[in-house]
Amino acid sequence: MGNRMHLESITKEERLERMRHSAAHIMAEAVCEIFPDARLGIGPPIDTGFYYDFELPRALTTEDLPIIEEKMRERIESNVPFEPSQIGKDEARERFHDQPYKLELIDEISDEKVGLYQQGEFVDLCQGPHVQRTGEVSDFKLMSVAGAYWRGDEHNPMLQRVYGALFDTKEELEQYLERLEEAHRRDHRRLGRELDLFSFHEEFGPGLVYWHPKGGRVRTLIEDFWRQEHLRAGYDIVYSPHIGKSTLWETSGHLDFYSENMYSPMDIDGQDYYVKPMNCPFHIQMYKNSLKSYRELPIRLAELGTVYRYERSGVLHGLLRVRGFTQDDAHIFCRPDQVKQEIERCVEFMRFFLGAFDFEQFHVYLSTRDTSGKYAGSLEDWGMATNVLRDVINEQGLPHEIDEGGAVFYGPKIDVKMVDTLGREWQCTTIQFDFNLPERFDVTYIGEDGRERRPYMVHRALLGSMERFFGVLLEHYAGAFPLWLAPVQAVVIPIADRHIDYAEKVGVELRSAGLRVEIDARGERMQAKIRDAQLQKVPYMLVVGDREAEASAAAVRLRSGEDLKARPMTEIIARMKEEGSQRV
C-alpha cells in the first residue's frame, strides 16, 4: 500500500509506530525460531512499544525474555529489508494452513487480496507499514509476559503476550524506564503504607479497605467539602440502609442482571436479605414515599453510599478496585423540560470538583446504545438522552471519545476516566440515564394536567467512589497533599528538650486557629525530625529553639525545602489560614 512513501514525508509519530510494529514482527520471528510450532496471534504497536500474542508449547517466563531479546538484536544487526507483497486469500490460507489464528484473520478481510510482510525467512500476515530495514528499529526492552485471551474474549484460548518498550532513541527509552520507577515510588499502595493512610488485611478479606486516622482525616475533609457543595447545588443528602430484602432486588432487576456482582443473601427471620451493590432502589423508595407534583421537580437525592460488590479475585487493585466502597452517588428525578439543564449542571459540577482537586488529565467518553442487544425504554428516549449528553459536552468544549454501543442496557452515559501513575485509566465520574428502574418501580409525578407522568431519572457519581478517587488523588499529588487536605498541616520541632514547653504552646495556638498540628517531642535530633516530617510530606515544619521561644516565633521550613527563617506566630497562622482556605 503506501509503504513506499518517501521517508521525509513520514511524521515522527508514524515512524515510531512503524518501528514498534516492525519490532513486533522481529520478536515473532525470534520466538518462532525458539518454538518452531508457535502459533501467532496479533502483534500491534502500542503507545509505549509493542506486543505480540503467541500460543506456545510451554509457558514463557521472564528468563526467556533476554534470550528472545538477544535473537531480536541479531536480526536488527543483520539489517534485512521488510518486503511487502499481496497474495490472494486462497494462497494465503494455504500458506498459513498451520496458523489457526491467522486463518481467522484472513477470513475477516473483505478484500480479495491480503498483505504480507517478509523479513529474512519470516513472513507475517500484515498490512504494514513497516520500516524499510530491520536495522532501522531503535533500541527496545522486553518488559513482561502476560496472559491475554485471543481477541480479548474470555471464551477463547488464552495466548501468551510479550510486551516490549520501544521509543525513538535510547535516551527516551531510558527516560521511560525511569518514569516507571518514579511511578512505582508514587504508587498509592506504597504511599498509603508509608504515610500511614490505610491498609488491607488480606487474611480477613481481600479488597476491603481499613482507613487509618490520617487517611480518615483526608477522607473526612473531602466528604465535608462534598456535602457543603452538594447542599449549595440544590441536592438533598440522604442515608439509606446497607441491606434490603430480596423483593427489593427482584423488583429492581438486580437479582436478574447483576447477581454475579452481589454477595450471597443472609437469612433474617426466614427471609433473604442482600447487602446493597447500588443505592438506587433505596433512593427510589424515598422518592415514592409521597406523591410528587411536577412543581417539586427536579428532586436530587445524594448519598455517600457504601456498597459491596463481588469483584473477581484477579482484578482487585489497591484502592482502585475494591469489594466495598463508598460512592458519591446521587439520583436526579426531573421533568422532560428539565433534562438538559440537569445534565449541564452535572457536567459543570463534575468540572468544578475535578478542578478543586487540580485534575487536568482526564478522558471523557460518551457511551451510546448497543444496537445488537436488548435495551430498556423507548428509542425516542434514547435518542433524546444521547443528544442531550452529546450537546452538553460539546457546548462545554470537552474533548471526548464516543464509545459506540458501550452503554449499559438501561441508558446512555458519560464516563470520565482518570489516569494513574502507570497511565492506566480508572473510571471515576459517571452520569447515566436510567430508563429501566422508573419503569420497574413505577416512578411517577403528577403533571400539570393532573395525570401521572414518568420522570426522567439520572444516576450520577462525580468522584466515583471515595476509595478510587482517594487512590487516584494520592498518586496525583504523590502524597504531598495541598494544605487544605494535608492530614497533618504542620509539625512543631523543638530543638532540645527544654523547648518542648514552648513547642506545646505553639501547638495550642495553631490548633485553636483550626490547624492540624503535631508536636515531635521525641528524643531525636532536630535533623532527624525534619527528615521524618519531610518524608511524611508535612507542608510546614516549625522549628523552635531558644531564639524563637524568646520572640514568640517559629522558624518555618516548607515541604519544598524552602527556609523562611523565624517568623512571628501571628504571621505563620495568618499565612497558613490563608493558604488552607484555598483549594488547589
Next chain:
RNA sequence: GCCAACGUAGCUCAGUGGUAGAGCAGCGGUUUCGUAAACCGCAGGUCGUGAGUUCGAAUCUCACCGUUGGCUCCA
C-alpha cells in the same frame, strides 16, 4: 475467573536440602543538638496455610489462600 511471577521480622530484602539473617522501624539507655538519618544495647519470625517426598524442608512436589503484572469486567 484465566495466564505468569511472587509470598522469609511492622517495612525493604538476603538465605536454593543440614542450628533462620541484615538494614530501617520498635523498645531500653546515653546524647540535648539550629534545617533530610547521633551512639550503644535489647527484643522481634511455627519462613502464607495444609498435605506429601526425605534421616532432615524456608529450600523439592501438590492443593488451597493471598499479592503483583496482564486479560476480561467495572465506581
